[in-house]
Amino acid sequence: MDKKELLVIKIGGNVIDDNAFLSKFLEDLAAIPQPKILVHGGGKLATQLAAKLGIETQMIDGRRITDSETIKIVTMVYAGLVNKKIVAKLQANKCNAIGLSGADAQLIQAHKRKHPTIDFGFVGDIDSVNSDFLQKLLEDAYTPIIAPISMDNAGVLLNTNADTIASTVALAMSSVFKVKLFYCFEKQGLLSDIKDENSIIPTIKIEEIQQLIDNKVIVDGMIPKVQNIKFAIQQGVDSVCLCHASNLLDISRESSNFGTTFLN
Amino acid sequence: MDKKELLVIKIGGNVIDDNAFLSKFLEDLAAIPQPKILVHGGGKLATQLAAKLGIETQMIDGRRITDSETIKIVTMVYAGLVNKKIVAKLQANKCNAIGLSGADAQLIQAHKRKHPTIDFGFVGDIDSVNSDFLQKLLEDAYTPIIAPISMDNAGVLLNTNADTIASTVALAMSSVFKVKLFYCFEKQGLLSDIKDENSIIPTIKIEEIQQLIDNKVIVDGMIPKVQNIKFAIQQGVDSVCLCHASNLLDISRESSNFGTTFLN
Numbered sequence: 001m002d003k004k005e006l007l008v009i010k011i012g013g014n015v016i017d018d019n020a021f022l023s024k025f026l027e028d029l030a031a032i033p034q035p036k037i038l039v040h041g042g043g044k045l046a047t048q049l050a051a052k053l054g055i056e057t058q059m060i061d062g063r064r065i066t067d068s069e070t071i072k073i074v075t076m077v078y079a080g081l082v083n084k085k086i087v088a089k090l091q092a093n094k095c096n097a098i099g100l101s102g103a104d105a106q107l108i109q110a111h112k113r114k115h116p117t118i119d120f121g122f123v124g125d126i127d128s129v130n131s132d133f134l135q136k137l138l139e140d141a142y143t144p145i146i147a148p149i150s151m152d153n154a155g156v157l158l159n160t161n162a163d164t165i166a167s168t169v170a171l172a173m174s175s176v177f178k179v180k181l182f183y184c185f186e187k188q189g190l191l192s193d194i195k196d197e198n199s200i201i202p203t204i205k206i207e208e209i210q211q212l213i214d215n216k217v218i219v220d221g222m223i224p225k226v227q228n229i230k231f232a233i234q235q236g237v238d239s240v241c242l243c244h245a246s247n248l249l250d251i252s253r254e255s256s257n258f259g260t261t262f263l264n
Numbered sequence: 265m266d267k268k269e270l271l272v273i274k275i276g277g278n279v280i281d282d283n284a285f286l287s288k289f290l291e292d293l294a295a296i297p298q299p300k301i302l303v304h305g306g307g308k309l310a311t312q313l314a315a316k317l318g319i320e321t322q323m324i325d326g327r328r329i330t331d332s333e334t335i336k337i338v339t340m341v342y343a344g345l346v347n348k349k350i351v352a353k354l355q356a357n358k359c360n361a362i363g364l365s366g367a368d369a370q371l372i373q374a375h376k377r378k379h380p381t382i383d384f385g386f387v388g389d390i391d392s393v394n395s396d397f398l399q400k401l402l403e404d405a406y407t408p409i410i411a412p413i414s415m416d417n418a419g420v421l422l423n424t425n426a427d428t429i430a431s432t433v434a435l436a437m438s439s440v441f442k443v444k445l446f447y448c449f450e451k452q453g454l455l456s457d458i459k460d461e462n463s464i465i466p467t468i469k470i471e472e473i474q475q476l477i478d479n480k481v482i483v484d485g486m487i488p489k490v491q492n493i494k495f496a497i498q499q500g501v502d503s504v505c506l507c508h509a510s511n512l513l514d515i516s517r518e519s520s521n522f523g524t525t526f527l528n
Contacts, residue, residue, distance in 0.1 A: 075344055075349075079347075080340040084343050084367050084421060085421075088421050098364075099368050133404075136400075142369055151355060157352050
C-alpha cells in the first residue's frame with residue numbers, strides 16, 4: 001500500500017518575530033488539508049528576555065553557550081510563550097494543534113553535546129524520536145507543534161537546533177509516511193546569485209551539493225542547513241524544500257513552482 | 265463493569281516553590297501505579313519574573329488582574345518553565361508524563377470572565393474539557409500534567425485557577441472513571457482548630473460543610489476551595505481528599521489515615 005503523505009514544516013525565528021506575518025503563516029498552515037507537523041525556532045524573544053533579566057549571552061569560539069539560566073529562559077520562551085501562541089492561533093483557525101517539547105511523552109530524547117574543548121552547556125544532540133506518539137496524534141487529526149527543547153535520559157532539558165529537530169522528526173516518520181520536509185524561511189529558496197532574489201535554483205540533486213559548496217553558491221549558515229537536508233534525503237525523507245514562509249499554500253496545492261527542492 | 269480508578273491530583277504553589285520538596289513529591293507521584301492526572305499551580309515564580317521585568321501586579325478591589333503582559337508571563341512560567349520542569353523530573357523517574365496547557369488539543373475551553381464591575385483581563389472560566397483526549401493518553405499509559413492556562417474559542421489564552429481546573433477535569437473524567445480527587449497542599453487537611461496541626465477532621469459529608477463555614481472552622485481561602493469540592497462531589501466525583509503533599513504515597517496505598525476526605 002502506498003504510504004500516506006505527511007508534511008513536516010519548519011519555521012524559523014524571523015517569521016516568529018513578525019506577529020502579522022506569523023498570523024498569516026498560521027492561517028495558511030491551518031488551511032493545509034494534509035497531515036502535518038510544525039517545528040518552530042525561538043526567534044529573538046529569548047535573547048530579548050535574557051537581556052531584560054541581565055543574563056549575558058556566553059559565547060566561546062563564536063558559539064553560543066546554554067548555561068543553567070539560559071536553559072530556563074529558552075524553556076519558558078520556546079516551550080511556553082512561542083509554542084502556546086502558535087497553538088492558540090492555530091486553534092482559532094480550526095486546526096486542532098497540540099504543543100510539545102521533547103520532554104513530553106519522551107518525544108525527543110537527546111544527550112548533552114560532547115566536544116573535546118568546548119562545554120556547550122545544556123545543548124542536546126538527538127538520539128531518538130517517539131514517532132509512535134506522533135503517529136497516533138496524526139491519526140486522531142491533531143497537528144503536533146514542536147518546540148526546540150529536548151531531554152536526556154536523566155530528565156535534563158536541553159536546547160536543540162530546530163532545523164535538526166525538523167530533519168530528525170521527518171526521518172523518524174519516514175518509515176510510516178511519505179514525508180515531505182519544508183524549511184520555510186525569509187528567502188525565496190537557494191539563490192545562484194545571493195544578490196538576486198529571482199535567481200532561485202528550482203531543484204538540486206544531493207550529489208550536486210558539494211559542488212555548490214565548492215563554488216561558494218552555498219555559504220555560511222546555509223552549509224549546515226544543506227548538510228542536514230542531504231542527510232535527511234539519504235536516510236529516507238522523500239523530498240526537502242527550502243522556501244519562503246509565504247509559500248505555504250503552494251505546498252498544499254502541490255505546485256512545484258516555488259523554492260528549491262532537494263532530491264535524491 | 266466497574267469503572268477503573270483514576271487519581272486527579274492537584275499541587276499548589278508552595279510545593280512548586282520548594283525544589284527539594286517538589287523532587288520528592290514527583291518521585292512519589294511516579295511511584296503511584298494507578299492512572300493519574302496532575303494539575304499544578306504556578307507558585308511565586310510568575311510574580312517574581314513579573315517583578316524583575318518591572319511589570320506591576322494590578323489589583324482591583326483586592327483581586328488580581330491579568331493584563332496583556334501578565335498573561336504572557338504566566339504562559340511562559342506555568343506552561344513553559346514549571347510544566348516542563350515537572351514533566352522532565354517525572355520522566356527521570358520513569359513516569360511517561362506529557363505536559364499540556366488548556367490550548368493544546370483544545371483541552372480546556374473557557375471564556376473570559378464576565379463581571380458587572382471588574383474587568384479581570386485575561387482570566388478564564390471553564391466551559392468544557394476534552395476528556396476523550398485525556399482518556400486516550402491514560403489508555404496509552406501517559407500521565408497528563410496540566411498547567412493552569414485555558415483558551416477561549418477565538419484562540420485567546422486565559423489564566424485559570426488551578427483548583428477549578430482540577431475539579432473540572434475530575435468531573436469530566438467521572439463518566440468513564442471512578443475519580444478520586446486530591447488537593448495536596450502545605451497543611452495536613454482541614455483542621456478543627458487552626459492552631460493545632462493534629463486536629464485534622466478525617467471525614468466530612470458535604471451536607472456538613474455549611475455548618476463548618478457558619479462555625480468558622482472553614483474560613484478565608486478555604487471557603488472557595490471547599491465550595492469547589494462540594495460541587496465536584498455533587499456532580500459525580502467519587503471522593504475528594506484535602507491532604508499534605510507528603511501524603512502522596514498514602515494515596516496509592518489506599519490508606520485512609522491521612523488528610524480530610526469529603527464524601528457525598
